[in-house]
Amino acid sequence: MAAPACTTAPVIAVDGLTRRFGPRVALDGVTLRVPRGEVFGLVGANGAGKTTLIRHVLGVLKAGVGSVRVFGRDPVADPVGVLSRIGYLSEENDLPGWMRVDELIRYTRSFYPGWDDAYAEELRRAFELAPAARIGHLSKGQRARAGLLIALAHRPELIVLDEPSSGLDPVVRRDILGAIIRAIAEEGRTALFSSHLLDEVERVADRVAMIDGGRVIFSSDLDDVKQNHRSLTLRFAEARTRPPALAGVLTWAGTGHEWTAVYAGRPGGLASAASECGARIVGERTPSLDEIFFARVGAACVATEEG
Numbered sequence: 001m002a003a004p005a006c007t008t009a010p011v012i013a014v015d016g017l018t019r020r021f022g023p024r025v026a027l028d029g030v031t032l033r034v035p036r037g038e039v040f041g042l043v044g045a046n047g048a049g050k051t052t053l054i055r056h057v058l059g060v061l062k063a064g065v066g067s068v069r070v071f072g073r074d075p076v077a078d079p080v081g082v083l084s085r086i087g088y089l090s091e092e093n094d095l096p097g098w099m100r101v102d103e104l105i106r107y108t109r110s111f112y113p114g115w116d117d118a119y120a121e122e123l124r125r126a127f128e129l130a131p132a133a134r135i136g137h138l139s140k141g142q143r144a145r146a147g148l149l150i151a152l153a154h155r156p157e158l159i160v161l162d163e164p165s166s167g168l169d170p171v172v173r174r175d176i177l178g179a180i181i182r183a184i185a186e187e188g189r190t191a192l193f194s195s196h197l198l199d200e201v202e203r204v205a206d207r208v209a210m211i212d213g214g215r216v217i218f219s220s221d222l223d224d225v226k227q228n229h230r231s232l233t234l235r236f237a238e239a240r241t242r243p244p245a246l247a248g249v250l251t252w253a254g255t256g257h258e259w260t261a262v263y264a265g266r267p268g269g270l271a272s273a274a275s276e277c278g279a280r281i282v283g284e285r286t287p288s289l290d291e292i293f294f295a296r297v298g299a300a301c302v303a304t305e306e307g
Helices: 050-057 079-083 101-109 117-126 140-152 170-187 198-204 222-227 267-276 289-306
Strands: 012-021 024-034 039-043 065-070 086-090 158-162 190-195 207-212 215-221 229-240 249-264 279-285
Touching: 012 050, 024 050, 024 065, 024 207, 024 215, 039 050, 039 170, 039 198, 050 065, 050 158, 050 190, 086 140, 101 117, 101 140, 117 140, 140 158, 140 170, 158 170, 170 190, 170 198, 190 198, 198 289, 207 222, 207 289, 215 222, 215 289, 222 229, 222 289, 229 289, 249 267, 249 279, 249 289, 267 279
Parallel strands: 039 190, 039 207, 086 158, 158 190
Antiparallel strands: 012 024, 012 065, 207 215, 229 249, 229 279
16 A cells, blocks of 8 residues: 655644533543644543543544544544544454454454555564464463554554553563554654653654643644753752742752752743842753653643632
């Protein structure tokens, strides 16, 4: 199957999506774009709304307020036109335990005209899955590999992975991430990769959206996210029991003379404000995505409580 044609239209377009389950708001006005040919990381704690959003993308849930378009189509109104172009793997990975690996491959193959037998065999060998092995007898890691095989072998334009490596050992997680990277880099396909394991998203994502309490905190190119956040260590002339309130600082950690801030913005502005408080910057580095997430989520929680 040939790689999808280049286009500037996003593969996924979500606009003002709100979803309630009884009194609970699962998604609150979510708007985001997933560009073609990129790995898009959707990060957030368990219960943040990631899976609910993915279920809308797959057409399992219908948008009540707002809209969802995949390849420009409504996944609920046109499930065949959308799902035939998607490969999906979730944390549950509910495969029929009574089937053998080769039976699972033949069964899944019948649903996809673009199924690539040679690629399926390449993945089976790479993932060390014996053809005669029963799915129900495989380890959790082996089942995850089998699920990834059938998600990728029809060479989908969009790969959707919902917490695919949660609870798996590092070797299996490496296999899954490696397969994503190869599919994207070699063929220009698109991946929506949801995970609470932020270090893994940081390794593979081109773009990232942070979601908390059903709201998108921000959505941006990963390099831009990291360039616009800094971890700065400040030394104060006099010991402090609590840090000062400085514009742009998302969170503080420290004690006495030395405090470290996760800061949103360029550090020049903070240096001037810190100087007025009797402090100077003695250390600076790029924070990890994990640090940025917890700084942002913490700031959002504080703002909600104070509001």
